[in-house]
Amino acid sequence: MRTDTPQVVRLEDYRPSAYLIDRVDLDVRLHPTATRVTATLAIRPNPAVPGQAPLVLDGDELVLKALAVDGQTLKTGEYEASPDALTIPHAPARPFTLTVETEIDPTSNTQLMGLYRSSGNYCTQCEAEGFRRITYCLDRPDVLSVYTTRIEADRDEAPVLLGNGNPVETGEVAGTNRHYAVWHDPHPKPSYLFALVGGKLGHVSKRFTTMNGRDVALAVYVEPGKEDRADYALDALERSMRWDELAFGREYDLDVFNIVAVSDFNMGAMENKGLNIFNDKYVLASAETATDTDYANIEAIIAHEYFHNWSGNRVTCRDWFQLCLKEGLTVFRDQEFSSDERSRPVHRISEVKVLRARQFSEDAGPLAHPVRPTQYKEINNFYTATVYEKGAEIVRMLKTLIGEEDFRRGMDLYFERCDGTAATVEDFLGAFSDVTGRDLSHFAQWYAQAGTPRVSIAGHHDPEARTYRLDFTQETAPTPGQPDKGPMVIPVVLGLVSPDGEPLAISCNEVREDGVFVFDKTAESLTFSNVAVRPVPSVFRAFSAPVKASLDLTTDALLTLLRHDTDAFNRWQAAQTVAMRMLAAASGGAPFNEAESVSLTGALRAFLERDAEADPAFAALVLTLPSEADIAQEIGSDVDPDAIHEARTELRRRIGRHCAEPLERLHAGLASTGAYSPDAASAGRRALRNVALDLLTAGDAAQGETLALRQFETATNMTERLGALGVLTTLPGRAREDALSAFEQSYRDEPLVLDKWFTLQAAIPEAGTLDRVRRLMKHEAFSLANPNRARALLASFAMLNQTQFNRADGAGYDFMADLIIRIDDLNPQLAARLLTAFSVWKMMKTSQKNAACSALRRIAGKPNLSRDVGDIVQRSLNE
Ligand code: B3K
Numbered sequence: 079m080r081t082d083t084p085q086v087v088r089l090e091d092y093r094p095s096a097y098l099i100d101r102v103d104l105d106v107r108l109h110p111t112a113t114r115v116t117a118t119l120a121i122r123p124n125p126a127v128p129g130q131a132p133l134v135l136d137g138d139e140l141v142l143k144a145l146a147v148d149g150q151t152l153k154t155g156e157y158e159a160s161p162d163a164l165t166i167p168h169a170p171a172r173p174f175t176l177t178v179e180t181e182i183d184p185t186s187n188t189q190l191m192g193l194y195r196s197s198g199n200y201c202t203q204c205e206a207e208g209f210r211r212i213t214y215c216l217d218r219p220d221v222l223s224v225y226t227t228r229i230e231a232d233r234d235e236a237p238v239l240l241g242n243g244n245p246v247e248t249g250e251v252a253g254t255n256r257h258y259a260v261w262h263d264p265h266p267k268p269s270y271l272f273a274l275v276g277g278k279l280g281h282v283s284k285r286f287t288t289m290n291g292r293d294v295a296l297a298v299y300v301e302p303g304k305e306d307r308a309d310y311a312l313d314a315l316e317r318s319m320r321w322d323e324l325a326f327g328r329e330y331d332l333d334v335f336n337i338v339a340v341s342d343f344n345m346g347a348m349e350n351k352g353l354n355i356f357n358d359k360y361v362l363a364s365a366e367t368a369t370d371t372d373y374a375n376i377e378a379i380i381a382h383e384y385f386h387n388w389s390g391n392r393v394t395c396r397d398w399f400q401l402c403l404k405e406g407l408t409v410f411r412d413q414e415f416s417s418d419e420r421s422r423p424v425h426r427i428s429e430v431k432v433l434r435a436r437q438f439s440e441d442a443g444p445l446a447h448p449v450r451p452t453q454y455k456e457i458n459n460f461y462t463a464t465v466y467e468k469g470a471e472i473v474r475m476l477k478t479l480i481g482e483e484d485f486r487r488g489m490d491l492y493f494e495r496c497d498g499t500a501a502t503v504e505d506f507l508g509a510f511s512d513v514t515g516r517d518l519s520h521f522a523q524w525y526a527q528a529g530t531p532r533v534s535i536a537g538h539h540d541p542e543a544r545t546y547r548l549d550f551t552q553e554t555a556p557t558p559g560q561p562d563k564g565p566m567v568i569p570v571v572l573g574l575v576s577p578d579g580e581p582l583a584i585s586c587n588e589v590r591e592d593g594v595f596v597f598d599k600t601a602e603s604l605t606f607s608n609v610a611v612r613p614v615p616s617v618f619r620a621f622s623a624p625v626k627a628s629l630d631l632t633t634d635a636l637l638t639l640l641r642h643d644t645d646a647f648n649r650w651q652a653a654q655t656v657a658m659r660m661l662a663a664a665s666g667g668a669p670f671n672e673a674e675s676v677s678l679t680g681a682l683r684a685f686l687e688r689d690a691e692a693d694p695a696f697a698a699l700v701l702t703l704p705s706e707a708d709i710a711q712e713i714g715s716d717v718d719p720d721a722i723h724e725a726r727t728e729l730r731r732r733i734g735r736h737c738a739e740p741l742e743r744l745h746a747g748l749a750s751t752g753a754y755s756p757d758a759a760s761a762g763r764r765a766l767r768n769v770a771l772d773l774l775t776a777g778d779a780a781q782g783e784t785l786a787l788r789q790f791e792t793a794t795n796m797t798e799r800l801g802a803l804g805v806l807t808t809l810p811g812r813a814r815e816d817a818l819s820a821f822e823q824s825y826r827d828e829p830l831v832l833d834k835w836f837t838l839q840a841a842i843p844e845a846g847t848l849d850r851v852r853r854l855m856k857h858e859a860f861s862l863a864n865p866n867r868a869r870a871l872l873a874s875f876a877m878l879n880q881t882q883f884n885r886a887d888g889a890g891y892d893f894m895a896d897l898i899i900r901i902d903d904l905n906p907q908l909a910a911r912l913l914t915a916f917s918v919w920k921m922m923k924t925s926q927k928n929a930a931c932s933a934l935r936r937i938a939g940k941p942n943l944s945r946d947v948g949d950i951v952q953r954s955l956n957e
């Protein structure tokens with residue numbers, strides 16, 4: 079474990095590597111505890127770096143077994159080897175071959191970085207710095223090599239052997255029960271994209287013909303017996319490949335594309351060249367075991383990893399500071415794919431919900447950092463919502479600014495120019511400046527300045543002059559290391575709506591025909607002419623920029639937007655804003671404003687009666703109130719989680735009562751008929767049905783329990799079964815416990831389904847939940863070493879259960895601190911991820927704040943703290 083004092087890596091210190099590695103030939107002899115790796119590296123001094131430097135190869139917990147230069151074994155004194163580095167002070171000043179042999183133990187690798195075992199199968203994870211746990215190497219993304227991998231294993235233990243690139247050869251090792259496979263990847267790549275898999279796996283497959291006629295064999299490998307649950311992933315892969323050809327002109331470039339699902343994985347999936355490795359949660363799906371959300375996530379993540387083949391692999395990153403270059407761009411691409419495959423407005427709302435919940439909260443706390451950070455202690459801690467989600471928003475804003483056609487031309491130029499290179503954010507923006515002739519230097523601040531800009535907008539109508547003026551101001555609060563902020567380039571997509579809901583023609587010089595106003599100063603005013611009556615402004619349509627906007631709109635004006643705006647996102651936003659205002663005020667102790675409550679519940683009822691059936695997925699979103707965490711974030715300081723919970727429960731109760739009739743009708747009318755289909759329209763109906771059940775239950779517990787039990791017992795798919803169980807968990811008592819036991823019995827052999835069961839229980843907002851979670855940790859299916867299990871129970875408790883994690887007595891914090899300390903010895907990345915639940919501690923009220931602070935200090939004081947957890951805990955405490 080790396081427990082060294084965290085060293086800071088800085089962007090400004092970037093220097094090209096003194097050596098390059100043109101070819102890597104690996105011979106990996108798999109063994110459960112003593113895998114032998116022989117790496118033959120074709121190395122040469124980098125002509126771009128003059129002078130002679132020692133050769134320093136990276137390692138991590140490695141044991142060197144043999145070392146030779148051009149076939150000559152090196153003598154003691156000619157090199158230095160430690161677990162984390164191999165140094166040859168006087169390496170040849172010409173091309174040479176280095177042969178390195180190491181021995182590694184995949185079975186004891188609980189960090190899940192490098193080569194490890196999952197359910198007995200061998201697999202790898204190398205991004206960001208896992209390859210150095212396999213062999214000594216230049217483990218940095220700007221050293222690109224052509225890899226050939228020979229994998230050898232016992233035939234019984236690992237009948238399937240997969241590597242990057244194309245299969246070249248297979249054979250037997252004479253006189254043994256071992257066999258081997260050789261894989262060759264012709265595309266130069268950095269070490270983080272290396273992968274191999276060996277194990278007992280079944281698969282489903284299909285052929286794909288690319289736009290230029292290349293025949294590709296696609297396959298998805300899973301645990302034997304689960305092949306039928308891989309069909310949807312395979313279908314999503316095929317659709318992604320076709321979409322990338324049409325939307326971005328990107329064609330696949332190998333003869334095979336393999337996906338392997340494993341049960342122990344630190345994140346969602348990994349885009350290794352030609353051999354994507356996935357958390358099985360994002361591959362396996364059937365109507366009985368997966369929800370609609372699971373299907374949508376599978377589709378999105380399969381697409382994401384596939385799209386990396388160009389945005390990440392063909393064009394990779396010069397250094398890890400450029401991570402958003404591949405991640406932000408690839409998230410943007412997968413979001414576009416899902417929007418095209420499903421409903422664009424519905425998907426946009428879901429994207430923004432995630433952005434606000436995860437990125438805005440990150441940006442508002444001690445872990446705030448720019449989309450392109452300038453320093454890190456542990457790079458694994460920078461795979462954040464800021465790099466991914468805000469990174470995607472920057473690409474989307476760029477597209478809005480320059481328009482669809484120039485965006486595509488810029489993307490084409492970027493891919494063409496940077497193909498086969500390790501690029502930077504400047505290379506990316508440079509392609510767009512070159513195709514448009516625009517100076518994007520001010521826009522580039524989005525990569526450099528952390529924090530969420532706040533945009534305030536005030537409207538003034540002058541009936542005599544028949545003008546309407548909108549005054550815009552923007553500011554960004556200080557974030558760690560960045561006290562002073564400048565104005566950002568903010569594309570505001572806007573429209574005006576008449577008081578009776580008609581769209582108004584816009585005449586204003588600063589607003590483009592497509593409704594875009596580029597707001598790039600601290601303050602600016604727009605004057606619209608020919609406006610007879612005071613209109614309702616609809617700003618940031620489709621959420622055109624990742625900012626917090628505040629408008630001086632009345633509840634009536636907002637409800638006009640809910641009813642009439644042509645922009646679906648702003649219809650949803652209007653209902654959210656009205657609800658959020660009420661919830662934030664009520665959470666501060668004020669009683670509900672009765673008039674507003676009546677207006678909102680009335681508007682929602684009218685909406686349900688008029689619009690819900692036309693677009694159930696959208697209606698489900700409109701009917702869902704901001705989460706407790708969202709409300710806490712809105713309040714921002716001295717947060718009382720119990721008051722928030724009560725306010726939200728009360729508002730749900732009022733909506734449930736006032737809308738009972740249409741909700742009952744919808745709940746009955748939307749019941750599933752026929753075979754399950756995961757398509758977006760069917761999923762939308764199930765989503766609305768579940769929301770209707772939840773609100774009805776909030777309004778009338780007895781009626782809700784009856785309906786929920788019936789839905790639970792008769793459901794023919796997991797979405798409806800889990801929806802009903804979720805509603806039942808809001809009702810303490812016998813029925814809930816019986817339903818939970820029945821669910822447990824039905825799925826006792828389905829770990830991914832039991833994860834849902836763990837999550838629901840961890841999220842119950844009751845005082846007994848902490849004990850329940852403690853009990854569940856002893857469940858035979860639970861394991862702290864498995865990231866999916868740990869996240870399902872523990873991350874859900876810390877991140878979804880606002881009242882119980884943030885208990886005033888500090889028991890929730892202490893519980894999590896103890897576990898983080900334990901998990902840190904097994905899997906530092908997982909521990910660090912769980913720790914981010916504490917990142918909003920400073921906005922809680924004093925009792926909670928003190929308790930969180932002492933829990934954090936206790937973590938900070940743990941002996942042998944990993945670099946991962948050390949970094950997060952220090953930044954959280956602001957030390
Ligand atoms: N690139 C990987 C993430 C690697 C995380 C390393 N700690 C998955 C993805 O974003 O596609």
Ligand code: ZN
Binds near residue numbers: 382386404405408
């Ligand atoms: Zn990615």
